[in-house]
Structures are given as C-alpha cells and as structure tokens.
Amino acid sequence: MTFHLLNIAIVVVLSLIGIGLYGLMIARNLIKVVVGLQIATKGAILAFVLAGRLASQVDVGQSLALTVIVADTIVAVVALALAVQVRQKFGTLNIEALKTLRR
Amino acid sequence: MVSNLILLVIGLPWIGALFVWWVGDHQPRWQHYLAIGFSVAAGIAALALLPLYSSQPGLILSVGGVFGDFSFVPDGLGVMLAAIATVIGSLAVIFSKDYMHGEAQLGRYYALVLFFIGSMAGLVLTSNLFLMFLFWEITALCSYALISFYNDDPKAVAGGIKALVITQLGGIGLLVAAVLAYSYLGSFDLSVLLKDANRLPANVLGILAFGSLIAAAAKSAQFPFQTWLPDAMEAPTPVSALIHAATMVNAGVYLLARLYPAFESVPFWRDAVMLVGVLSALMAALMALVATDLKRVLAYSTVSQLGYMVYAVGAGGVLASQFHLLSHAIFKALLFLGAGAVIHSVGTRDLRQMGGLKKQLPFVWLVFGVGALALAGLPVLNGFWSKELILEAGLNGGPQWMFGVMVFSAGLTALYTFRCVWLVFYGEPRSHLHAHDAGTAMKAALAPLAVGALLSWLLVGGLSEMLAVTLPYHEIHSLTIGEMALEIFTAPATWIALGVIALGLAAWWWRSRLQLFTEALQGVGRAAEQSFGFEAINRAVLALTAQAAEDLRGLQTGLLNWNILAIVTALAVVIALLALGA
Numbered sequence: 001m002t003f004h005l006l007n008i009a010i011v012v013v014l015s016l017i018g019i020g021l022y023g024l025m026i027a028r029n030l031i032k033v034v035v036g037l038q039i040a041t042k043g044a045i046l047a048f049v050l051a052g053r054l055a056s057q058v059d060v061g062q063s064l065a066l067t068v069i070v071a072d073t074i075v076a077v078v079a080l081a082l083a084v085q086v087r088q089k090f091g092t093l094n095i096e097a098l099k100t101l102r103r
Numbered sequence: 104m105v106s107n108l109i110l111l112v113i114g115l116p117w118i119g120a121l122f123v124w125w126v127g128d129h130q131p132r133w134q135h136y137l138a139i140g141f142s143v144a145a146g147i148a149a150l151a152l153l154p155l156y157s158s159q160p161g162l163i164l165s166v167g168g169v170f171g172d173f174s175f176v177p178d179g180l181g182v183m184l185a186a187i188a189t190v191i192g193s194l195a196v197i198f199s200k201d202y203m204h205g206e207a208q209l210g211r212y213y214a215l216v217l218f219f220i221g222s223m224a225g226l227v228l229t230s231n232l233f234l235m236f237l238f239w240e241i242t243a244l245c246s247y248a249l250i251s252f253y254n255d256d257p258k259a260v261a262g263g264i265k266a267l268v269i270t271q272l273g274g275i276g277l278l279v280a281a282v283l284a285y286s287y288l289g290s291f292d293l294s295v296l297l298k299d300a301n302r303l304p305a306n307v308l309g310i311l312a313f314g315s316l317i318a319a320a321a322k323s324a325q326f327p328f329q330t331w332l333p334d335a336m337e338a339p340t341p342v343s344a345l346i347h348a349a350t351m352v353n354a355g356v357y358l359l360a361r362l363y364p365a366f367e368s369v370p371f372w373r374d375a376v377m378l379v380g381v382l383s384a385l386m387a388a389l390m391a392l393v394a395t396d397l398k399r400v401l402a403y404s405t406v407s408q409l410g411y412m413v414y415a416v417g418a419g420g421v422l423a424s425q426f427h428l429l430s431h432a433i434f435k436a437l438l439f440l441g442a443g444a445v446i447h448s449v450g451t452r453d454l455r456q457m458g459g460l461k462k463q464l465p466f467v468w469l470v471f472g473v474g475a476l477a478l479a480g481l482p483v484l485n486g487f488w489s490k491e492l493i494l495e496a497g498l499n500g501g502p503q504w505m506f507g508v509m510v511f512s513a514g515l516t517a518l519y520t521f522r523c524v525w526l527v528f529y530g531e532p533r534s535h536l537h538a539h540d541a542g543t544a545m546k547a548a549l550a551p552l553a554v555g556a557l558l559s560w561l562l563v564g565g566l567s568e569m570l571a572v573t574l575p576y577h578e579i580h581s582l583t584i585g586e587m588a589l590e591i592f593t594a595p596a597t598w599i600a601l602g603v604i605a606l607g608l609a610a611w612w613w614r615s616r617l618q619l620f621t622e623a624l625q626g627v628g629r630a631a632e633q634s635f636g637f638e639a640i641n642r643a644v645l646a647l648t649a650q651a652a653e654d655l656r657g658l659q660t661g662l663l664n665w666n667i668l669a670i671v672t673a674l675a676v677v678i679a680l681l682a683l684g685a
Contacts, residue, residue, distance in 0.1 A: 021670075021671050024663065024664070025667045025671070026664065027664070028664075095662070095664075096662065098661070098663075099661040099662060100661075102660075
C-alpha cells in the first residue's frame with residue numbers, strides 16, 4: 001500500500017514540475033509566467049516532503065517545505081507587483097516587451 | 104597577554120580605519136593624527152609581541168565545526184612579518200602626513216591603508232588556511248583600491264584592475280590548495296598540513312605545492328605574473344612603499360617559506376621555485392636598467408629582489424630568504440619613501456627630467472644613498488649580509504648555472520641602482536625644477552628606516568633563534584652574528600658576488616668607454632623596454648576574453664521561454680547521464 005502511495009506521490013511531483021516548466025516555456029503573458037512558476041514550486045515543495053519521508057527525516061523535510069512555502073509566497077507577491085509595474089510602463093504584459101532588459 | 108596583543112595588532116588598525124572614515128573629510132588634521140595614532144599603537148603592540156614568540160596558538164576563535172577554529176600562532180615567521188607590516192605601515196602613515204597634505208578624500212586613503220595593515224598582520228599570524236585566504240584577498244582588495252586611489256586617472260584605474268585580476272589568479276591557487284588540504288586532512292590548520300603532508304597522495308600534494316607556487320608568484324609579482332607591479336606604481340607613493348615593496352608582495356614568499364617543509368619532497372617543485380626566482384630576478388633587473396620612471400625602476404627592482412627570496416626558498420635557505428625579506432622591507436621602503444620625497448618635491452617621476460638634486464635635497468640624498476647602497480649589496484649594510492646568505496644557500500642547494508645567473512643579476516642590481524641614483528642626484532639638472540627638501544613628518548619616517556638599513560643585520564641572531572625555536576618542521580639552525588660573519592667572509596660565493604657587484608659599479612662609472620659593448624646590448628635593452636613581450640601576452644589574453652564574451656552574447660536571448668528551454672534541456676542531459684552512468 002505504501003509503495004503504491006509513493007508511486008502516486010512521485011508521479012504528482014514530476015507532473016507538477018513538468019506542467020510548471022512547460023508553462024514557463026510557452027507562456028508569453030507575465031501573469032501566466034507567475035502561475036507556471038508557482039506550479040513548479042509546488043512540485044518542489046512536495047518533493048521536499050517526499051524526500052523527508054524517504055530519508056525517514058520527516059521533520060526536516062516538512063520544515064524545509066514550510067520555509068519554501070514562505071519564500072515562495074514572497075516571490076509570488078513581488079512578481080505580481082512587478083507585473084503591475086510592467087503593465088504600467090510598457091502598456092502590455094507580453095514578456096517579449098522585456099527583451100529590452102537584455103542590454 | 105599574547106592573545107590580547109594579537110587582537111590589538113590586527114584590531115587597532117581596523118578600528119582606526121573606522122574612526123578615520125567616521126571623522127570625515129572635512130577634518131583632515133584629525134584624520135592625519137588618528138591614522139598616525141592607531142598605526143603607531145599597532146606597531147608598538149607588534150613590537151611587544153616580538154619577544155613572546157612561541158609555536159603554540161596564542162589566540163583561538165571558535166567558529167563552529169565547518170571551518171575549524173580560527174587560530175593565531177605567534178611563531179617566528181608570523182611575529183616578524185607582523186612587526187614589519189605594522190612598523191613600516193606606521194612609518195608610511197607618518198610619511199603620508201606630508202605627502203598627502205591637502206589631498207581630497209583622505210578618509211578613503213587612510214581607511215584603506217589601515218585596513219590593509221591589520222589584514223596583513225592577520226595574514227601572517229593566522230594558522231588557519233581558510234582564514235589566511237580571506238586575509239589574502241582583503242590585502243589584494245586594499246591594494247587594488249589604493250592603486251586606483253586617483254580614480255579620475257584612467258592609468259591608475261587600469262593599473263588597479265590589472266593588479267586585482269592577476270592577483271586573483273593567485274588567490275584561486277591558494278583556495279584550491281586550502282580546499283584540497285581540507286578535503287584530505289579534515290582540517291584547515293597549517294600545522295596539520297605540515298605534519299601530515301606525507302599522508303597525502305603524491306598527486307594531491309603535487310597540486311597543493313604547485314597551486315601554492317602559482318599563488319605566491321602572482322602575489323609576489325614573480326615570473327610569469329610580474330607585469331602588474333610596475334603598473335601598480337600609479338598609487339600614492341607611501342602606498343607603493345608599504346604595499347608594493349615592504350609587505351603585501353612578501354606574502355607570496357612568506358607562503359612558500361611557511362609551507363616549504365610540506366612540499367620539499369615534491370618532484371620538480373624546488374626546481375620550479377628556483378627557476379621562477381631566477382627568471383624574475385634576471386628579467387626584472389634588465390628592465391630596471393632601461394626604465395625611465397623613478398618608481399618603475401624601484402618596482403622592477405622589487406620584483407628582482409623578491410626573485411632572490413623565492414630562489415632562496417627553493418634552494419632550501421628559508422632563513423636566508425626571511426632575512427633578506429626583512430632587509431629588503433626596510434631598504435626598499437626607505438628607497439620608495441625617499442623617491443616619494445623627491446617626487447613630491449619636484450613634481451615629476453621622469454628620471455630624464457631630474458638630475459643634480461643633491462644640493463637641493465641633501466637629507467633625501469643621504470637616506471636614499473643609504474638605501475641604494477643596501478640594495479646594491481655593499482658591505483656592511485643589511486642588503487649585503489642577506490644577499491650573500493642567499494647566494495651561499497643557492498650555491499649549496501641549487502644548480503651552478505642558477506647561482507651564476509643570480510650573481511650576474513647582483514652585478515646588474517648594482518648597475519641599475521647607481522644609474523638611478525646618478526640620474527636623480529648627480530650630473531647637471533636636465534630641466535628647471537623647483538625642489539624643496541623633505542618636511543618634518545617625511546624626515547621622521549625616513550630617518551628610522553635609514554638607521555634600520557644600516558643596522559638591521561645585527562638582528563640576525565634573534566631572528567634565527569626565533570625561527571629555529573618556533574618552526575619545528577623547518578630544521579633551521581640558529582646563527583649568531585659572529586657565525587654569520589665568519590660564514591659569509593669565508594665563503595667563495597661572497598667574493599665572487601662582491602667582484603661582480605664591483606664590476607657592475609665599474610660598468611656605470613666607465614659607461615662612455617663601454618660604448619661598443621652597450622651598443623651590442625641595444626637589442627636586449629629594447630626587449631626589456633617591451634617587458635620581454637609579457638605586456639603583449641597580457642593584451643592578447645584580454646582581447647581574447649573580451650571577444651569570447653562578445654561572441655557569447657548571442658546566447659543571451661532575453662526571452663524567458665528560451666532560457667527555460669535551455670534549463671530543461673540541461674536538466675534532461677544531466678538526468679540521462681546519471682541514469683546511464685550510475
């Protein structure tokens with residue numbers, strides 16, 4: 001039974017990270033980029049919990065997961081605030097407009 | 104007691120740096136006096152530490168399990184170099200009171216100088232390789248910032264960046280050595296490395312040894328990294344005297360001397376060290392012969408003299424190298440500060456515009472002359488004794504041809520020294536220069552150094568005793584003055600060297616009659632003026648790096664989607680490799 005659950009957890013972790021990265025690869029809208037990043041990070045958090053369980057250090061895994069959740073929230077907030085600024089400055093949310101940051 | 108003194112030697116200059124910065128540039132008088140006060144206090148603390156030498160840690164700062172303890176050992180090498188750094192540091196700061204009078208941004212200047220003095224003392228006193236690396240990098244940073252002190256002068260900025268980049272190469276060598284030592288021995292402690300060096304696999308010890316050699320060569324401006332030191336002469340002259348002659352450039356020699364017992368048996372290491380020293384000594388002496396900038400002549404001569412020290416370490420003469428380090432620190436600081444007084448007085452560094460300054464600058468002429476005689480290696484000044492000890496060690500521990508080259512370089516040293524003195528102080532004035540003799544603070548800094556250049560060789564007994572007692576792995580035998588004198592005067596090396604030095608002097612004296620000879624050597628002179636092609640190599644490497652960076656810009660699309668695709672691809676490759684390999 002445990003084995004079965006473990007498989008499910010691994011599949012969920014991989015698919016969350018996969019979906020998130022896929023979103024980051026194709027999204028042109030800054031809001032969608034933030035969403036993709038969030039999905040990928042959620043997969044990573046779940047991976048922490050899973051790794052803690054596998055290494056029988058559940059407490060370490062869970063506290064790391066909590067830390068990442070806090071940091072991740074801040075990332076989301078700042079990213080959305082930046083998105084608002086980008087919309088005001090460039091008049092669009094399309095990330096191609098940000099190409100000018102390259103130089 | 105010892106622990107407090109160590110803290111004072113490192114801490115006083117650092118606190119002083121904070122105070123000077125805090126006082127602000129609108130109170131330059133206070134900045135001068137605070138800097139002098141703190142540096143002199145640190146110098147006194149270092150002198151008080153001298154008799155308390157021991158091979159046991161004097162101060163241990165516990166910083167948890169990762170880096171080991173930050174321990175400081177006041178052994179012979181450490182206390183001597185800390186005393187050199189702080190005492191010459193305080194003299195350079197005293198000199199700065201006149202030299203930097205009326206300059207803007209004194210706070211930045213003094214804060215960096217004091218920060219440097221404290222870090223240099225820490226670098227030589229610590230026995231933790233990791234902490235040593237940190238201090239090593241702080242000194243490099245201060246050196247860079249002070250070379251570029253006049254930051255509206257493009258030459259000064261370029262010189263600073265060049266020094267920073269080249270000394271970084273050495274820093275990497277040291278870091279690699281430290282990390283490797285830690286991963287195999289489980290400790291950053293130098294005594295552990297010296298004790299258990301034979302426990303390391305031969306190839307690892309080889310990497311350690313040659314990594315340290317690279318670190319030392321870059322820091323001490325040795326072949327093939329010597330090009331940064333002449334360009335570092337854009338710094339204010341007291342900084343050149345302190346950092347680029349008397350202290351920081353010695354750190355490389357110090358590292359080699361400190362780790363010599365561990366690397367002694369590594370195949371080719373000693374030969375490589377000696378070769379680096381010989382090449383540096385010879386090439387730099389030739390370049391000093393043709394340079395036309397007073398400070399650059401001294402810079403080349405520093406490279407050349409450091410070459411002697413490196414050569415001595417390679418030949419097994421650790422005591423000789425450290426004795427010459429002491430002598431060189433004193434007479435080269437004297438020469439640089441004397442040159443500073445000349446430059447401050449006439450407002451140019453170009454030897455071709457000077458001449459006949461003896462009448463106008465009698466005091467500077469006197470002390471510069473003492474320094475020059477010591478540099479040329481004439482008896483009985485300190486440079487004579489230590490250079491002869493080095494040549495003797497080289498004859499005993501190295502191949503004959505290297506000894507021959509070093510003796511030849513000693514003749515060149517005498518030649519370029521007298522050329523320099525002649526061009527500055529003798530002959531007819533070559534342009535209208537308004538000269539005024541040195542100020543009080545300058546004299547107060549120059550006089551003790553001149554006395555030191557005359558008498559510091561009397562300290563050999565105490566120095567050798569100190570090194571012999573506190574360095575258990577080095578097998579140094581203590582040497583009294585009488586024994587040293589007997590040894591030197593009965594060694595054939597001495598008389599050969601004195602003969603060659605006399606030839607060097609004679610060559611300058613009868614230079615007009617040697618016309619044919621000098622014309623034959625024009626080619627060498629031109630090559631020396633081009634720094635034997637090393638500047639061209641530097642420029643080529645720089646151009647290559649810049650071009651590669653420019654070409655790689657294309658990869659930077661600025662589009663998030665492409666970047667993520669690259670990350671995912673790299674991740675897939677790594678996973679595939681792991682799946683296949685493991």
